[in-house]
Amino acid sequence: xxxxxxxxxxxxxxxxxxxxxxxxxxxxxxxxxxxxxxxxxxxxxxxxxxxxxxxxxxxxxxxxxxxxxxxxxxxxxxxxxxxxxxxxxxxxxxxxxxxxxxxxxxxxxxxxxxxxxxxxxxxxxxxxxxxxxxxxxxxxxxxxxxxxxxxxxxxxxxxxxxx
Amino acid sequence: xxxxxxxxxxxxxxxxxxxxxxxxxxxxxxxxxxxxxxxxxxxxxxxxxxxxxxxxxxxxxxxxxxxxxxxxxxxxxxxxxxxxxxxxxxxxxxxxxxxxxxxxxxxxxxxxxxxxxxxxxxxxxxxxxxxxxxxx
Numbered sequence: 001x002x003x004x005x006x007x008x009x010x011x012x013x014x015x016x017x018x019x020x021x022x023x024x025x026x027x028x029x030x031x032x033x034x035x036x037x038x039x040x041x042x043x044x045x046x047x048x049x050x051x052x053x054x055x056x057x058x059x060x061x062x063x064x065x066x067x068x069x070x071x072x073x074x075x076x077x078x079x080x081x082x083x084x085x086x087x088x089x090x091x092x093x094x095x096x097x098x099x100x101x102x103x104x105x106x107x108x109x110x111x112x113x114x115x116x117x118x119x120x121x122x123x124x125x126x127x128x129x130x131x132x133x134x135x136x137x138x139x140x141x142x143x144x145x146x147x148x149x150x151x152x153x154x155x156x157x158x159x160x161x162x163x
Numbered sequence: 164x165x166x167x168x169x170x171x172x173x174x175x176x177x178x179x180x181x182x183x184x185x186x187x188x189x190x191x192x193x194x195x196x197x198x199x200x201x202x203x204x205x206x207x208x209x210x211x212x213x214x215x216x217x218x219x220x221x222x223x224x225x226x227x228x229x230x231x232x233x234x235x236x237x238x239x240x241x242x243x244x245x246x247x248x249x250x251x252x253x254x255x256x257x258x259x260x261x262x263x264x265x266x267x268x269x270x271x272x273x274x275x276x277x278x279x280x281x282x283x284x285x286x287x288x289x290x291x292x293x294x295x296x297x298x299x
Binding site for chain 2: 010011012013014015017018019042046047049050051107109110111119120
């Protein structure tokens with residue numbers, strides 16, 4: 001499968017993704033799934049500027065990402081799919097109808113109403129429920145900010161207090 | 164307003180380290196304000212940078228990595244403030260040169276500093292290296 005990682009990260013394309021994961025995975029492309037970014041040329045240009053010229057970035061709304069998912073998965077190159085929040089990943093998982101089997105929580109940062117679970121993961125009660133719902137659908141859900149870190153399974157993540 | 168002319172923003176303690184080196188070499192770390200993106204969301208990085216620009220009056224943002232969230236935030240601010248200069252991929256030579264030329268006007272100082280930073284990257288020795296003790 002060409003898509004190595006389905007990542008939730010509220011920074012979307014940034015150093016950890018392009019360099020931290022991009023170099024060890026030898027990523028050839030990133031699929032950024034976000035309805036707002038997909039409808040804004042300026043936002044797309046902003047993210048494209050941060051990516052090296054030998055790495056492609058594809059911008060999709062949730063529906064178009066689901067339609068193209070098998071094509072991305074069959075790509076000869078290695079790829080990473082990104083959403084900025086859990087709700088978008090959940091919509092994609094549902095639209096993809098079983099084609100996604102694991103989700104990486106890469107970075108969800110502080111916001112009022114969220115509780116810190118890991119150094120880089122803060123969640124509201126409803127977001128925690130959304131992650132549990134993904135696991136209930138049979139997906140492997142874990143947190144891992146960089147490749148050298150140990151993946152943290154969902155229940156361990158939700159039991160965390162930020163330390 | 165402070166005496167700061169530029170923000171230095173990056174991952175981890177990048178800015179802190181750069182400012183420490185600038186202070187050791189020139190004694191002019193007061194020209195810079197450091198910002199880290201550590202443990203912050205993209206929105207919070209942008210807000211922090213906006214706050215620092217307002218309180219300092221700085222007109223230049225130096226960032227460490229083209230793909231970094233600090234760079235993304237700086238470019239978002241630049242969209243609203245086109246006179247703001249954003250320089251990505253900075254190194255110590257870039258910042259030292261800016262420190263020495265800040266009085267020349269920020270635009271000229273930025274161009275000069277970027278040229279200096281690019282020129283400071285040199286490979287010596289090594290299997291295909293040129294110059295240096297093991298070079299041709």
